[in-house]
Amino acid sequence: MSPAIELHGLRFSYPDSGNADQAQFGDQALLQIESLTAQASEIMVLIGDNGCGKTTLLKLLAGLLIPDGGSVGVHNGPALLVHQRPYLFAESVYANVAWPLRIRRLPRHDVRQRTLAALEQVGLEQLARRWAPSLSGGEKQRAAIARALVLQPQVLLLDEPTSNIDAASIAAVERVLRWQAECGRSVIMSTHNLPSAYRLADRIVPMKEGRLRPVAVNILRGWTLDPGDEHIGRFQVSGGPQIFCPAARGQYTTAVVRMDDIILSAEATVTSAQNRLQGDVRAVELTAGELARVEIDCGCRLVSTVTHRSVDQLRLRTGSRLWVTFKASAVELY
């Protein structure tokens, strides 16, 4: 699979943001990213605090801002951005969504069909004839998403698409985005809605003060199994082991194992922890601050951090066998 977006050595600052702003991050660029690639069929989610640069990064990817340095490459046509505060044209919702098709001179019939389909995807078919500026906050957001979907872009960028949107519509939007990815398109979005991020993301990219942090790990796809027990649940990792998790009603598709709660041991010690898996070390990476990041394949990939001392004691090398132990309550379901 070729990358849909490639980005290297990116640097960006707003032109007249003055020194008051720069003070925050020293003399460096507001946004500084060494490298980032997104694959086709991938949903990548940017998370991070207010002002960390998510919107700025998305605008750079969309070509709406010009980087001060580095390269931004979007393959398979331009990336399409849905703004954090979308601008709707002062006309009907239908006309808003149909516009990108109309300017491409599509036949009237196709325009109608695709527009109505897009509106249905975001659950706005009832409001097609409404004057867009009179929509409620969440309705506006969904109309803007429909206006982007109608073009079936190969790369879709969404800036906090689910803020202001009600739970049912969030589910609908998530379905649509997953469908986009299944159709081989890339979706890159920012959000503050972590559950939504975990449910959707193939990759979660945390940002902090204009820099990328290591991607989030231990996100397992699968499905919950019939609990059987009242206070303990089971989650089937797809193509991997079953793990124990907190009892939960309803269907969940994602389990996240908190990295810090994973215990590594050479022997299969008996503990009260429910989950005990055997696996092979795939990588050991010494990081700053006396900590090491260990990646283990135990049917599914799990990452844990341990101290440098533990690395020595357990003789952790790529290829070593060991036991991975964690409590059911270390697992979060989404």
Added chain:
Amino acid sequence: MSPAIELHGLRFSYPDSGNADQAQFGDQALLQIESLTAQASEIMVLIGDNGCGKTTLLKLLAGLLIPDGGSVGVHNGPALLVHQRPYLFAESVYANVAWPLRIRRLPRHDVRQRTLAALEQVGLEQLARRWAPSLSGGEKQRAAIARALVLQPQVLLLDEPTSNIDAASIAAVERVLRWQAECGRSVIMSTHNLPSAYRLADRIVPMKEGRLRPVAVNILRGWTLDPGDEHIGRFQVSGGPQIFCPAARGQYTTAVVRMDDIILSAEATVTSAQNRLQGDVRAVELTAGELARVEIDCGCRLVSTVTHRSVDQLRLRTGSRLWVTFKASAVELY
């Protein structure tokens, strides 16, 4: 405690919304509310789908829209609204927040002190000198909240104050709102963020298509106890019993018992359900659709729905004693 806001027989429609809109709800008003009161020191949260009328209701309470019928009474001074998409003045963040004080001719020193305090409450003290239009989405939202807080209004209305805001800042905003309520002020807000709603609300008011639905029930305040067990947790209801809940790390302040999962019985039957409490029926209310709403005092107030037949079989009357049973997994923590 006297009500801070009283509202009776409210009816409202937008003037030129045309027939296309009205079709949705028949010939009736867009918003139609028989009665609603908010107490001082109370946090009331409006939830509901996009377009259900939350923003409209808040604007009516703020006196920004004039109802077609009915009365809206705000005691203790006018209610202050923070918009869903706040408008910031084209000047510095500090000047934005200081403005409401300046127009009230407060001494320079007081203005400075209160402005900086408000900025600190929302975590924007670093950005005081920034030009407001250049803030990021979430920063804007928080600046608008600070601009409202600075006035210490007796009634504070917030339209989706936490959308676009990062997790840490949501916590800060929640702290501020709780502090407002503790100072005897009323807070009424809308949100799509249910966890935030449950954590904050003294009362959750669901809305649907411009009408109020019965308020959410079985919201218990308290604190989680040290689990002791790996797969079962305990929650101490403040001034009430301990209940079993899913094992969870971290501190939670709110437990919600799903109403449909509560089983009522005359005898203390032995089941696998962890929670078994004895209580007195306080009210039985027959509702449409062969269902009855039963309110039980078992150290804390719980509400359950049962069929009319069960009411007869269990001889449910105000004052009857009975057993309330529910699984640990019927409890959600926030």
Added chain:
Amino acid sequence: MNLASLIEALRLLVVWDRELAAITFNSLHFAIASTLIAALIGTPIGVLFAFREFPAKRSVVAATHTLMGLPTVVVGLLVFSLLSRSGPLGGLGLMFTPTAVIIGQAVLALPIVVSLVYGGLARLDPELAETLQTLGATRLQRSVKIVREGRIAVVSAILTAFGRVVGEVGTAMMLGGNIRWYTRTITTAIALETQKGAFALSVALGIVLMTVAFGVNFGLNYLIRFRPGNRTI
């Protein structure tokens, strides 16, 4: 001026004097033609100013804004020096013809259209331009859409220009020469009649002028400004 002139003025209006009609026609002809030319050239320039960066934009915009106040006599002088027999375009023999007036008034209207269109569009949401770009509109399509979104500003700019041009007297006088039946407009006629001390016709012409301006404005305002909720698909 007295009551008698007012009554005479009304009489002239009711009878709808042949000369009154010719003068009114000339005024409308020159003003509409010149405003149209200015609108066709000026609107795209205004859009450009509003949504594109180019070197010295600030100065160019300020200069255009200043040119809005271009005195009619200066424009008259300028175009005169071009079209005069001793000027570079003297050979065309356009001096003191309707064409000369239309050229002068178009010069007058152009900076008004550009500057007001720019001013109006620049205040639109900055996300509009980004939205159009990301939706893949061509430059032309973007401009058209921006004009549509800012149609109030654009229409008001064009109406302002029309109002200015239909009511101006300097260029019409200097370039048209106020020739009866040919280049005499309402304003030059008013100037003449006032010269003559004949206030009745002045007043009648003044009333016609105001009626024209009111009519055009009301019509266009109604058509464009007050139909925001066009709800047909």
Added chain:
Amino acid sequence: MNLASLIEALRLLVVWDRELAAITFNSLHFAIASTLIAALIGTPIGVLFAFREFPAKRSVVAATHTLMGLPTVVVGLLVFSLLSRSGPLGGLGLMFTPTAVIIGQAVLALPIVVSLVYGGLARLDPELAETLQTLGATRLQRSVKIVREGRIAVVSAILTAFGRVVGEVGTAMMLGGNIRWYTRTITTAIALETQKGAFALSVALGIVLMTVAFGVNFGLNYLIRFRPGNRTI
């Protein structure tokens, strides 16, 4: 007009002729005074139009917009009929004085200020008005803030009015009488000199007029339009 007149014009400018100075002073005096009056009266009316509902608002707004194109000669006629010795205010003896010109030009500028201020402010975010209301601002405070937020529109309205007034000739001529050293303005002087066939002074005056307009605009633009990021607390 030929090269000789252009050279003579430049000579007049360089020497800065005493009469040129007096004429320029008059023009500025009348235009500034009348624009100021119109701004003081017109801005609040524009704010009112933009943010308050009242009966027949649509028509009033459209009417004001139309009055922007009020022909100078009509204003001249109107004010003349009031201020003339035989008019109702004749006793004041204001005809053919600077005061008369200032009154006339203020009448001319007022609808421009009102209409453009309204047009600019009406396009501000509708949530601005609600925000001001909910923050408990008094009517006056709200208006002041709205004007501040829409300052580009307001300044541009006032500048437009100034430009219109400084370059107009109709009322200055009819009400001032083009009296040398007293009510002669740049535009009336141009009209006079052109009559005499003396293009040199016309051109010189035209250059002064354009310089004045440019200068004022650049200055104000710089001061107000291009300092959005005032970052002091």
Added chain:
Amino acid sequence: STPPLFAAGRRQRAEATRLVLATTTSTENSGLLAELLPPFEARHNAVVDVIAVGTGQALQIGRSGDADVLMVHAPQLERAFVADGYGVERVHFMYNDFVVLGPAEDPAGVGGAAEVSEAFARIATARAEFISRGDNSGTHVKEREIWDLAGADTAGAWYREVGQGMGAVITLATERQAYTLADRGTYLSYTGDVEIGVLFEGDALLFNPYGIIAVNPQRHPHVRLELAQALIRHVTSSQGQALIAGYRVRGQQLFFPDGD
């Protein structure tokens, strides 16, 4: 009073008495008044505010009482003005003459005419373009008088009524290479390119007398009659008459004193 930054006017207005003189454009535009008035102003500590307009409008200003004294050149209209009680008395104080201007080729053959009415008749016959002031000014009144005498029909595209001042009409005639009737004073003091010349002059009918009239205080009590009469005395005095006779533009005398 004007601040020092800009050059001050002739006289401090504050202490002077104001006299409003509405006049035909030729006297002001030719520069005559700038010679004639200062001695008067100095002697009477007055400022004379000159409003230069067409004769028709000057009379109208007098009628509405907005001027104190008028200087015009349409004897019939002036007499009617006095007869209607608007003016005190018409005083004749100088004259010049009208000339027929036209292109050098003289397509209508005006140059060969015996009298001015014949010259006009030839223009009408040739349907050569003629620019008429058409503004009820003294010149226009005179022109109509001549057309009536010539018995010509002026309906037609060749006869262009433009309704502008004398100077503008000369410009127009130059641009269109057309005929026109002009007063000699304005023609001589016109400084633009004049590509038309005097083709006919000297007929007694072309005599152009200027009158001065004080506005009647019985109609308009605020009028400064004494000062107005002092001005009339000044222009008819030997000093005034000498100033008129001595005024030259490019070596040519424009006006001829003719005080009663």
